[in-house]
Amino acid sequence: MLLRHTPEAVAERSALTINPAKTCQPVGAMYAALGVHRCLPHSHGSQGCCAYHRSALTRHYKDPIMATTSSFTEGASVFGGQANMLEALTNIFALYDPEIVAVHTTCLSETIGDDLPQIINKARSEDKIPKGKFVVHANTPSYKGSHVTGYANMVAAFVQYFSRSTGRRTGRINLIPSFVEPSDMSEIKHIASEMGIDFAMFPDTSDVVNGPMDGKFRMYPRGGATREQIEAAGDARLTVALGRVGALPAAKLLDTKCKVPVEALDLPIGVRATDALVETLRKAAGVPVPDSLSLERGQLVDVLCDMSQYTYGRTVSMVGDPDLLVGLVSFCRDAGMRVLHVVTGTNPGPKFERRIKELAGEGVTVRTGLQADMFLFHQLVKGERPDLIMGNTYCKYIARDMDIPLVRVGFPIYDRVGHSYFPVTGYRGGLMLLERVLGAIQDRIDRDAPEESFELVM
Ligand code: SF4
DSSP: GGGOOOOOOOOOOOSSSSSSSOOOOOHHHHHHHBBTEEEEEEEEEHHHHHHHHHHHHHHHHHHHOOOOEEEOOOOHHOOOOOOHHHHHHHHHHHHTSSSSEEEEEEEHHHTTTTHHHHHHHHHHHHSSSSSTTTEEEEETTSSSSOOOHHHHHHHHHHHHHHHHSSSSSSEEEEEESSSHHHHHHHHHHHHHHTOOOEEEEESSOOOTTTTOOOOOOSOOOSSSSSHHHHHHGGSSEEEEEEEETTTTHHHHHHHHHHHHOOOOOOOSSSSSHHHHHHHHHHHHTOOOHHHHHHEEEEEEEEHHHHHHHHHTEEEEESSHHHHHHHHHHHHHHHHHHHHEEEEEOOOOOOHHHHHHHHHHHHHHHESSTOOHHHHHHHHHHSOOOEEEEEETTHHHHHHHTTOEEEEOOSSOOOSSSOOTTTTSSSSHHHHHHHHHHHHHHHHHHHHHHHHHOOSSSO
């Protein structure tokens, strides 16, 4: 109800954020750590932060998310969290037996200034880290960046700790995805597998946060990239980074550290972006495109053509994470839609706006950073009403207030299921996304049609 009072006129703000269009860094760091096999995320801070981060992921994936915490109280907040973390590591290895503990910081431990490399060294010198076990860390202060930054920082931390160059190049291709659903990671692997490519993807949360219900509890599900794969990434012939904000920092670090060249691509959403991935893999591995992928592509193109009268010229406004937004804009342009607004609470830098404008044209409004929040998104949508909104669950309030159809995509989605299992990436994911977009548009046409135009066949 209160949203009805959101003013249409945009007043520039310099300090205030109202309903941020992002969440905090450790959520992404925790998610990235879950994509490594037998890795336990550890939150170095107070219990409340860890509880929030776990609950955000648990509610999104409808699966319990495992993570531990240094459980700061008043003492640690004043004197630092070293003692808490040393005790935590002893308990974690004794009780939960992970291969890797991936520590991320929180606002509190960052503000205190805890020196994590020093604490990890102390833990190793005091034999609190058993032989053959590992502790890695990423700094994830939440007063800057977002969950995508935290994800990128943790993926880079795995490269920093594990990747090695032996001097012997393999033919392998590293695939590093940005913060996407496990279903999207599966779909990207499907494309590489169909092409017969020797690849390793990390992180890889498929079969981890969307695992089957088979009556057995597994502290460490079957999925996830292995430490050995991340180590061997240093000998690969190429790294393909899918997303410039979430994936590219780790790929660049791998290049700096192990001289593995990088190809940076947009997330493969829709025909053109997926073509770019397939073409890159084809050239790098010297393999032909298999008929199976040509068939998937042809099916997506067929539905795009068949249904273009419903998508062509439709306007869309979207809010979410930068890499996903670039992919979604590319997808919408494939479908002939016109993108009006693109809003992200992450600050992805000037290249993001340039890329969105390359894809969507100069007329698109792009807003990024702390003041690019849900309040601003609502104002923009009020000022120029789109036919469709694309974004996460929090968009439902704006969609309801404005009576505009919403396609849920991105993070978090708390009020629907399916995102863990149905991808938006690749040709098959593009088809699934197109079906949802068309469903939203056609349901609205049906709802609003006068009786004499309410048709059985549309
Ligand atoms: S913003 Fe900082 S204090 Fe708040 S939950 Fe995230 S890490 Fe914890």
